[in-house]
Amino acid sequence: MRIRIFTMVVISLMMGLTATWVFGQAQEVRLGALQDTTGGTSDVGKDEALGVREAVQYYNDTGGINGKKIRLFQYDYGYRVPEAVTTYKRFRDYDKVVMVLGWGTGDTEALSPTINADKMPYLSSSFSGHLCDPKKTPYNFVYGTDYSTNARGAITYWFEEVWKKDPKWKELRDKGAKPKFVCFMDTASPYATAPIKAIKDQAAILGFEIGPDQNVGLTALDTKSQVIAAKGFGANLVWHGNTTMSVSTAMKDSYALGLGADHIVNNWGFDENLSKLGGAAAEGAMGLIACALFNDEYPAKKKVLEYCKKLNPGIPLENRLIRTVQGWVKVTLAVDAMRKADKAGKLNGPGIKEAFETYKDWPGLKEFGGQLVTITPTDHRYSSIVRVGRIIKGKPQTVAELDMRAKFPDKWASWLGW
Amino acid sequence: MRRLLLILIMITFAVWGIAACKPGLLPTEDPGKPKITLERVEISRLAPWVELPAPTIMGLGFLFNISNPSSYPIKLENFKFAVSFEAPGTGEYMTLSTATTYDNIYFAPKTVSQYRVVEFLDSRGVQLALLLPNQVKMKALNLNANELAKKWFTTIGDFPFGINVGEGMAVFSSEGIKGDFFVPFEGKFPKK
Structure with missing residues (x-):
């Protein structure tokens, strides 16, 4: 009898540990981010990368994706298109991300056929108008009025x-x-x-x-x-x-x-x-x-400043730019789309794409000085407002x-x- | 009665298993428990200099001491820092790259371990970094990007200029025990 009890207890323990591991894996949402912190656009890219990192931490600290932690993989590709392509493949094949935050026009346009074939949602800092026609680029999205x-x-x-x-x-x-x-x-x-x-x-x-x-x-x-x-x-x-x-x-x-x-x-x-x-x-x-300047007054300023100090205390606030806020805008839009997709039980490429395409005058970016967002299955231009x-x-x-x-x-x- | 007890035990463990699945979503705790210091910088690779715009490769190994004074293991999830070189004779540092790793490594309780990050620089990338994010300093100091890059790549063997690790941030997870730890760090080499 004692052996039976012992066996049952061991089995229960193993079930508990397995549940921890399985649910722990499932409770992580992987997100890739390509950044230029050393290349031809690093004068603006470095600050944006900081904003992306800080915003992801904020959303993790406030519930992640409906309780799932966002695991961010953020890499500098030095504005070199071949490096962006290889990093994307790492995201897709090894890091298993559900979505990519992209950077430059050259790499976003070069990767577009691949990400569309892979059904990988790609929210880029390139606001190239070429990326806004879903007939050609259905998985490309932008977070600012297109160029x-x-x-x-x-x-x-x-x-x-x-x-x-x-x-x-x-x-x-x-x-x-x-x-x-x-x-x-x-x-x-x-x-x-x-x-x-x-x-x-x-x-x-x-x-x-x-x-x-x-x-x-x-x-x-x-x-x-x-x-x-x-x-x-x-x-x-x-x-x-x-x-x-x-x-x-x-x-x-x-x-x-x-x-x-x-x-x-x-x-x-x-x-x-x-x-x-x-x-x-x-x-x-x-x-x-594209959004509020760093020192403007905007509703989200308090948390933006808080996370600047929390994650990058070594960088003086007076050196920060609008690019930090743009990083927050990018992550905020991505997080909301992922949350929507997750709630619908479709936290995958097609599900996130569908979530993006439901935005109709969405006010979520207003707190960063962004625009009301409208994205449809036939038009990925985020807004018609030019600031x-x-x-x-x-x-x-x-x-x-x-x-x-x-x-x-x-x-x-x-x-x-x- | 025993069957009931067994069922209760099983339910307890199952609930424990599921309840333990919320790591990383606790509010971030104050940093400070783990401590990171730069031990030294090593040259991992150094190609012979070729004139710009052809790139010359330099690999630098940054060796860090990571102290975990707590009574539980911590897991490193993300480690990043900016690499800056001193413009000789000016005391000013130019930021050239940001090293980032996502290795998952556990550090045992009450230990000091070493962690090496190898960062590659190429002279073309360095030149761009000097011309773009460092342009203001370069102009103020009246420095030439090509000459400065060449000086660094051809003399680094003796470390005659300072190398700075700045904007350092490591993220450790205590896997649900104490939330995540954010550990800022910085360091200079050679230590003068």
Whole structure:
């Protein structure tokens, strides 16, 4: 009898331990994150990576995915596409992630056929418009207004609010001149070139004269020849498609050489560092803002600051950028989609995709200064709202929000996938 | 009666098994129990210098002492730190990369163990790091990225400049006993 009792107790113990192990495994949700903390976009990528890590910890501390802990695998790929591809394969084959948080346009677009074949939801920091048409890229998602819509919005804002109203351009306006426009971007960078077709299309719609593109590398230290070429064309407006460091270099050269044009900047080139680096040359520059700037007042600021201090106490808060907040926006959207999928009993690629595609005016990103999110099975553009910022007295701040769907209702549908 | 007792025992163990399945979701506790210090930096790989933009490879081994003074084992889940090199003669450090590992390793109670992280740098990546995230410092110090990268790669054998480990953070799990531990750390080599 005693042997029987002993046997039963041992079996019970083993059942308990097995349950611990099995349920413990099942109670972990694996999430991959590709980051650039050392490569061509590390001037903005490093800070975003910190935000992603801190946000994941916050969500783990507050319940994870319906009680399941998020296990984050976050790797720097140095903005090298081949390394992104191999890291993705590690995520898929060994880390067994349910979803990937991606980074650059080059790697996201290069990986797109693979992740779509693998049915792997991929939420990228590349807001390339090419990733928003689910007919072509059903598993790609973005967490900001896409580059093409943003670029169209920025040039429209400048045309309506500056060109038509600013005394600086009165003389040319009175003469009936067309505004002259050029693009500065790294022509080898998919990020920098992604919205060029759209912004030129918008420039044509608004009646601009478009000058020759100027190739400015992401690591440019000298852009004088490009500025001189733009000056020769008589540019009134320059689009900067790069990240903050090279944008500031181009602005300083423009200022020094007396270009006299206004500047509009893509969202990864417009942040707190632009005014610090560009100084007087950056004053008045306009750019695109995806969410709250780090030092803005926004409802989630308290927890963002708390987790900055908790996880990365060695990094001074004064060095933090809007990119930290963008990391939170990215993780918040991913976590909510995973929670929805999990509640539906489908915490897998197709289930997460379905969850993303149910968002209709979802307000969850408002606490970070993001937009209401609407994603449908036929349109993965996250929002039609373009938030325009301007550097005023050395500080970037929001000056306008344009609803491009409302402004161009007859064109909005046709712009999908640009 | 005995059968009832047996059933009760089985239910108890089953409930215990399921109840033990909530690790990691407890509120994060204050860091401080485990302690991490940088013991030394070693050169794991060093290729002969080739002029930029061709990349030259350097592998650095960072050896850490990890102390677990608690009475229970802790599991390392994530370990990351930024690697910075000193610009010779300036006292300023340039951050060149972030090393990250996700190895699951248990550290026994009341022990000091060693943990090595090997981080590879290449001269092209270093050049980019100097031109982008370190651009402000580089300009302020009037330094040339190519020259600085070459100096580091060709003289590191004697460690004539400082190597800094910063922004270090290790995440340990006590597997439900005390929640997760977040342990910040930093260190310099050579220790002067």
